[in-house]
Amino acid sequence: MSHWREELKRSETPEYLYDYIVRVIEHGSDQFHFPGGVMEGGYVPKDAAPGLACYVMKLGGHRCPHPASRDAAMYFSSVCAGCHGNDGKGLHGTYPDLTRPTLLGIAKRRDFLRQKLAEGEARTKLSKPLTNP
Numbered sequence: 001m002s003h004w005r006e007e008l009k010r011s012e013t014p015e016y017l018y019d020y021i022v023r024v025i026e027h028g029s030d031q032f033h034f035p036g037g038v039m040e041g042g043y044v045p046k047d048a049a050p051g052l053a054c055y056v057m058k059l060g061g062h063r064c065p066h067p068a069s070r071d072a073a074m075y076f077s078s079v080c081a082g083c084h085g086n087d088g089k090g091l092h093g094t095y096p097d098l099t100r101p102t103l104l105g106i107a108k109r110r111d112f113l114r115q116k117l118a119e120g121e122a123r124t125k126l127s128k129p130l131t132n133p
């Protein structure tokens, strides 16, 4: 249970957001059923993903824990903006808004973690009378 609590705490950090965005850029995403469909991974070369993640964080008003790369804006406008828009806002709901305060993937992961923690607590309560009669 403690690793879930630890991850929940870590999920508030810029480093966690950064890792999530890099992962989506590299591997894609297929869990939210947007009208625009799914996102494939690997639209940009692997070494472009970190700088691009920083660029996305900045669009959303987050400070990136790593230096931005110079080609990030070029990659974003030529590759990502076709779906997410130049401002990252997602073309009127057809694609996800990358500037929302909490990205969908992170919100969903937090819900999962909170649920696991609640289940763990419920089990602890149930088992108390047995271990401590």
Ligand code: HEC
Residues within 6 Å of the ligand: 021, 024, 025, 029, 030, 031, 032, 033, 034, 036, 037, 038, 039, 040, 043, 044, 052, 056, 075, 076, 079, 080, 081, 082, 083, 084, 095, 096, 097, 098, 102, 103, 104, 105, 106
């Ligand atoms: C062909 C359209 C398309 C392109 C191009 C595209 N995306 Fe996406 N992106 C999507 C869709 C659709 C989703 C939601 C997928 C799902 O349902 O899980 C998504 C999800 C995301 C998410 C997760 C959003 C969240 O709220 O959790 C991030 C981050 C992201 N894209 C960044 C990028 C970046 C950076 C690029 C450029 C390399 C890019 N996308 C290119 C369509 C696209």
